[in-house]
Amino acid sequence: MPSKVFYGSARQALLEARETLPAKLDLILEQLNLRERVKNERVVIKMHTANNIGYSTIHPVFVRKVVQAIKDGGGKPFVADVPWDAAGAEMRGYSSEVLGCPVYPTSGPDEKYSYAHKRPYKNIQEWHVAGMIEDASFLVDFAHVKGHPTCGFGGALKNIALGCMASATRGQMHDTMHYDPYWEPEKCSDPEKIKAIAAACPFEAIVEDHKLPGHMHLHIEQCNQCRRCLKVAPKGSLKIQAVNFHTFMEACAIAVSEVLSTFEAAKVVHLSLASFMTPLCDCFGFTTMPILPDAGIFGSDDIVAIDQAALDIIARTPLIEENIPLAMEIHFRDGHPFRQLFGPYKDPYVMTEYAEKYGLGCRDYELVDVFPLVKPERAALPYTSST
Numbered sequence: 001m002p003s004k005v006f007y008g009s010a011r012q013a014l015l016e017a018r019e020t021l022p023a024k025l026d027l028i029l030e031q032l033n034l035r036e037r038v039k040n041e042r043v044v045i046k047m048h049t050a051n052n053i054g055y056s057t058i059h060p061v062f063v064r065k066v067v068q069a070i071k072d073g074g075g076k077p078f079v080a081d082v083p084w085d086a087a088g089a090e091m092r093g094y095s096s097e098v099l100g101c102p103v104y105p106t107s108g109p110d111e112k113y114s115y116a117h118k119r120p121y122k123n124i125q126e127w128h129v130a131g132m133i134e135d136a137s138f139l140v141d142f143a144h145v146k147g148h149p150t151c152g153f154g155g156a157l158k159n160i161a162l163g164c165m166a167s168a169t170r171g172q173m174h175d176t177m178h179y180d181p182y183w184e185p186e187k188c189s190d191p192e193k194i195k196a197i198a199a200a201c202p203f204e205a206i207v208e209d210h211k212l213p214g215h216m217h218l219h220i221e222q223c224n225q226c227r228r229c230l231k232v233a234p235k236g237s238l239k240i241q242a243v244n245f246h247t248f249m250e251a252c253a254i255a256v257s258e259v260l261s262t263f264e265a266a267k268v269v270h271l272s273l274a275s276f277m278t279p280l281c282d283c284f285g286f287t288t289m290p291i292l293p294d295a296g297i298f299g300s301d302d303i304v305a306i307d308q309a310a311l312d313i314i315a316r317t318p319l320i321e322e323n324i325p326l327a328m329e330i331h332f333r334d335g336h337p338f339r340q341l342f343g344p345y346k347d348p349y350v351m352t353e354y355a356e357k358y359g360l361g362c363r364d365y366e367l368v369d370v371f372p373l374v375k376p377e378r379a380a381l382p383y384t385s386s387t
């Protein structure tokens with residue numbers, strides 16, 4: 001059976017407050033029965049409070065509405081983010097005075113508060129779920145939708161996958177991308193050739209490995225799979241292959257599975273705001289121009305369905321190419337806009353496929369528009385000259 005995803009379009013028909021995104025969030029919270037579900041619950045609102053001078057994360061107006069709804073329902077809310085972002089959150093407007101609840105670091109100020117979950121995957125043996133997350137009894141996963149250099153897309157899954165893990169596990173999750181070998185040094189022992197391969201990459205994504213002489217290191221975040229390096233590399237020495245890209249997405253699905261296992265199924269709600277969608281994630285410490293038109297706001301009990309629905313709505317619109325930083329390039333035109341920007345192995349749908357495989361939800365969904373647009377009727381306009 002398809003999962004319900006409640007949706008409010010970013011577009012308005014009339015110039016009225018009730019047609020704007022914060023008002024549509026209110027309607028979504030009602031549809032999700034949030035107030036009725038949180039009585040006496042210790043509710044963590046996991047969101048990204050950005051870093052440094054980033055300003056494109058979820059505006060406090062939206063967060064305050066969620067906080068108030070939880071308080072109205074008799075719950076005890078707090079906002080949580082990874083410690084290095086929570087530490088400066090008030091500089092970006094996320095203070096207890098503004099939000100109406102405290103902002104805590106997910107795993108304590110020193111990243112030392114977490115719970116170990118044994119589950120071997122590639123280089124990871126234990127997953128350390130942040131203590132403030134696991135201690136909560138109810139989770140509101142409030143994601144800002146945007147692009148992501150490692151997996152093409154950051155939404156509800158990504159907000160939990162990285163945002164609810166302690167630092168050591170977040171690092172290990174990124175290391176999964178290097179678990180499967182992509183460089184065979186015996187097929188390229190010429191130091192000049194190694195330099196030439198590195199020089200062929202316009203993004204400094206493939207470099208000499210300074211810890212391992214004779215080896216090359218692929219910075220997957222920077223690689224858009226353009227394959228310029230493969231034209232220079234001796235046959236078979238270097239592989240640009242899906243497995244190195246997809247392991248991170250599979251690791252994200254596993255991380256979400258471990259986090260959600262600490263909550264009762266009915267005590268998790270997902271919200272996603274798809275506005276001001278930048279190419280990079282919110283931890284970069286700055287904001288670039290939005291690369292897609294605003295899509296809207298989403299709410300669901302199903303973390304897979306909400307990401308799938310957001311991706312599908314975004315797929316209806318083209319990239320705003322004049323806003324794409326010049327350091328990036330679009331070298332092919334197939335599929336989802338995020339896929340066009342980040343390359344075929346960073347297809348944003350891959351993470352939802354893994355998440356469904358791990359039983360986290362359903363990619364089949366029913367979209368319920370909480371405020372369908374009604375086009376104003378106007379009489380036909382007679383021809384008028386512009387002069």
Ligand code: SF4
Pocket residue numbers: 200201202203204205206222223224225226227228229230240
């Ligand atoms: S595929 Fe393109 S972006 Fe990736 S390392 Fe090779 S040259 Fe660089």
